[in-house]
Amino acid sequence: MKTSRIVVLAMVAIFAVMLAVNFAQSMSIYTNFSVAKESGDYVHIVGKWVERDKASYNPNLDQFMFYLEDSTKAVELVRYHEPKPNDFEKAEKVVVIGKYLDKEKLFEADKIVMKCPSKYEEETIAAE
Secondary structure (H helix, E strand, C coil): CCHHHHHHHHHHHHHHHHHHHHHHHHCCEEECHHHHHHHCCCEEEEEEECCCCCCEEECCCCEEEEEEEECCCCEEEEEECCCCCCCHHHCCEEEEEEEEECCCCEEEEEEEEEECHHHHCCCCCCCC
């Protein structure tokens, strides 16, 4: 076999392994805080922002922190190392993607996805 074919096959194999590892890391389940605490796995948690507790952003530490209530009514502190997402206060539901950190007693979110009601409301168009 030619050296060039061996190099190409090796590159394809490396790419396939990297793709598999990336796919495995992106796989996570939708759950609640108690399961996230027990498992320590990377998960999705759907909930709503607890408005009675103010959300805060610390630019020095580059962290946005807020309390989230999951589907079982459990409330936990969430830390996100990015600025507060636009229209965060208007979001009907918030999905945090990350893992629970036992030592710090909080959920560390790598991503935040919001469902805002304005995006899903039907608009009526008047016929003239």
